[in-house]
Amino acid sequence: MSKNIEELYKERFEQFEAPVADNLWDKINQNPQWQQHLRRQKIKNLVFYAGVAIVAIGTCVALWVRQPQSDTEELGFDEQVAADTEQVAENSGLVTEITESSLPQETDNTEIATDNQVITNTPVAESIAESTSTPNANETASTTETVAATVNNVTPNTTTENKTDKTNNESVKTSTQGTKPTPKDEASASEPASSTPGGSESGTLQQSLFSIPNAFTPNGDGLNDIFMPVTSAEIASYQMDIFMPNGQHIFASKNINFGWNGEYKGSLVNSGTYIYVIKYKSTDGKEHIDKGQLLLIR
Amino acid sequence: MKKKIKERDIVAGCKADKPQSQRQLYDLYCRMVMGMALRYTRNLTDAEDVVQETFIKIFMKIGSLRDEKSLTSWIKTITTNTCLDFLKSKNNDYIITSIEETDEDIKDEYHKNYDDIPTQQLLAFVQELPDGYRTVFNLCAIDGYSYEETAKMLNCTASNVRSQYFRARNLLKEKIEHYE
Numbered sequence: 001m002s003k004n005i006e007e008l009y010k011e012r013f014e015q016f017e018a019p020v021a022d023n024l025w026d027k028i029n030q031n032p033q034w035q036q037h038l039r040r041q042k043i044k045n046l047v048f049y050a051g052v053a054i055v056a057i058g059t060c061v062a063l064w065v066r067q068p069q070s071d072t073e074e075l076g077f078d079e080q081v082a083a084d085t086e087q088v089a090e091n092s093g094l095v096t097e098i099t100e101s102s103l104p105q106e107t108d109n110t111e112i113a114t115d116n117q118v119i120t121n122t123p124v125a126e127s128i129a130e131s132t133s134t135p136n137a138n139e140t141a142s143t144t145e146t147v148a149a150t151v152n153n154v155t156p157n158t159t160t161e162n163k164t165d166k167t168n169n170e171s172v173k174t175s176t177q178g179t180k181p182t183p184k185d186e187a188s189a190s191e192p193a194s195s196t197p198g199g200s201e202s203g204t205l206q207q208s209l210f211s212i213p214n215a216f217t218p219n220g221d222g223l224n225d226i227f228m229p230v231t232s233a234e235i236a237s238y239q240m241d242i243f244m245p246n247g248q249h250i251f252a253s254k255n256i257n258f259g260w261n262g263e264y265k266g267s268l269v270n271s272g273t274y275i276y277v278i279k280y281k282s283t284d285g286k287e288h289i290d291k292g293q294l295l296l297i298r
Numbered sequence: 299m300k301k302k303i304k305e306r307d308i309v310a311g312c313k314a315d316k317p318q319s320q321r322q323l324y325d326l327y328c329r330m331v332m333g334m335a336l337r338y339t340r341n342l343t344d345a346e347d348v349v350q351e352t353f354i355k356i357f358m359k360i361g362s363l364r365d366e367k368s369l370t371s372w373i374k375t376i377t378t379n380t381c382l383d384f385l386k387s388k389n390n391d392y393i394i395t396s397i398e399e400t401d402e403d404i405k406d407e408y409h410k411n412y413d414d415i416p417t418q419q420l421l422a423f424v425q426e427l428p429d430g431y432r433t434v435f436n437l438c439a440i441d442g443y444s445y446e447e448t449a450k451m452l453n454c455t456a457s458n459v460r461s462q463y464f465r466a467r468n469l470l471k472e473k474i475e476h477y478e
Contacts, residue, residue, distance in 0.1 A: 005467050005474070006439045008412045012420055013440045017329035018336050020349065025324060027350055034354045041315060 208290050209233040209282060215295035218262030227294060228259025229278055236281040242294075243275040250274075262296055271298045305369060312360045320357050328353070330370075331377050337424050338381035338436050344388075352380045378441065382451060385429050415477060423473045431466035438463050 028034060210229035218225050229240070235256055242251035242260050250264040262268050278290040308326070311319025331352050335345035355376050363372055424432055437443045437451065438459070445463070449456040 005470050009420065009424070009435075009439050009470075010442075012417050013333070013337055016333035016337070016417065016421075018332040018345075020328045020332045021346065024328065024346055024349060025321065027346070028324070028353050031350055031354060033351075034357075037354070037358055 208288065209235070209280075210278065210290055212276070212278070212290060212292065213294070214292070215297060216262070217297045218268060219298055226259040226261050227276070227296075229256070229290070231256070234283045236283050236285070238280040239278070241277045241279075243277070244269075245273060245275065256280075262298075268298065269296065271296055306366050309360065309363065309366050309369060312357060313363075315357075323356070324353055327370075327373050331373065334374065334377045335381060337421055337440065338378075338433065339384065340425055340429075344384065348377070348381055348384050351384065352377045355380060374441075378437070378451075382433065385433060389429060412474065415474065419477065420474075423470055423477075426473070427466055427469060431462055431469065434459055434462040435466040435470070439467075 210231045212229045213224070213227065216224045216227040218227075227242075238254060238256045240251075240253045240260075241249060243249055250269065251260045253259065273293050273295055276290075276292060276294050279287070280290075281287050305326070308319045308322045312323055328349065331349050332345060335348035335352070336342070339345045339348055352373075356373060359376070363369065424435065427435065433452065434448060437448045438445065443451070445456040445459045448459045452459065
């Protein structure tokens with residue numbers, strides 16, 4: 001049998017195993033290096049669990065804090081809604097004022113009074129008509145003022161009406177440019193502003209002959225590019241006005257087939273909410289007012 | 299097959315730092331590690347130190363073990379490296395770097411019946427070798443590393459490894475020839 005040293009040692013020692021003293025495991029466990037490692041491991045675990053606990057507590061606290069926050073957010077939303085309704089109320093006030101101002105105002109007080117009678121048909125308006133029959137113009141103004149005062153007390157919308165800000169008043173002035181704003185006219189203008197909400201409500205209570213879209217997209221794609229009401233009924237007279245949210249008058253049409261293409265002075269206006277007022281007379285001579293907000297999406 | 303599945307569980311337990319799994323791994327491999335440590339070191343005390351350090355390294359680094367199938371070779375590599383580190387810590391210059399080339403015939407054969415020599419005696423012969431010779435002989439003859447690989451591990455040249463290997467072999471040959 002022939003063998004060299006390498007073969008001999010490889011054969012004997014490649015799989016060589018030696019018995020191990022029983023206490024070697026304990027020595028490993030007592031080894032300072034190993035002890036240090038175990039301590040580090042413990043600290044690591046401690047830090048990890050502490051981190052988990054902190055995260056858990058943090059999440060709980062965040063949820064707990066968020067709860068009242070969401071309440072306030074809801075409150076904020078309510079406030080927003082309130083502001084919106086106020087805005088709407090303002091708009092409606094604006095609308096009524098414009099309605100009034102767009103009526104023929106070059107005439108004297110008596111005619112305004114009769115106009116009011118036609119629109120509202122309320123006993124208050126009748127009393128105005130009676131009072132305007134007196135020849136003294138100053139007296140008429142004073143009586144209309146008192147009537148306005150009484151209506152202020154009676155009408156539930158008076159608070160919102162009083163809130164109508166300067167912009168609305170300005171719009172009234174601009175739209176009543178045709179007439180010179182005498183004290184009498186101002187009085188007569190303020191009177192219907194407070195009295196007509198009741199009348200306009202009765203107008204909306206009347207069944208509308210129009211179906212009016214609440215949004216349109218003047219982007220030139222041929223779909224819903226023009227804002228106009230749709231009706232199958234016979235209309236005697238028709239007037240549509242579009243206003244900016246601040247009351248600026250930007251569009252008017254007396255042709256029912258001529259709608260708004262979203263342009264003002266030749267350029268497309270911004271996306272947003274606009275106000276429309278459609279005043280029309282049906283063939284039986286009844287006057288209607290439809291108004292509301294429309295959303296312009298570009 | 300059953301052993302493989304068990305090994306996988308043990309490795310998973312060791313990765314989760316379970317003392318029970320660490321003990322199981324130690325029980326499985328301590329004899330192999332001890333056998334290697336004995337032939338790389340001079341005596342049992344040094345070997346036990348190496349075994350301790352090896353297992354501490356294994357438990358600390360087992361997270362980096364990707365393939366459980368290569369566990370045995372992984373442990374062998376760690377043991378070898380621990381042995382080399384241990385020898386280095388004892389004597390940094392245990393590898394004799396300046397040594398003249400020897401032209402000995404590696405192919406010579408021995409017609410003596412070596413099987414009579416007990417393994418313990420063969421181990422004692424290796425342990426008696428100087429640290430450098432012993433290391434090179436272990437790496438090249440028993441663990442199957444090439445001269446180049448060994449040179450890399452020991453941070454010296456391949457020719458240096460080769461000459462040390464021949465000297466180690468000649469010394470062993472002398473010891474075995476004189477053994478009765």
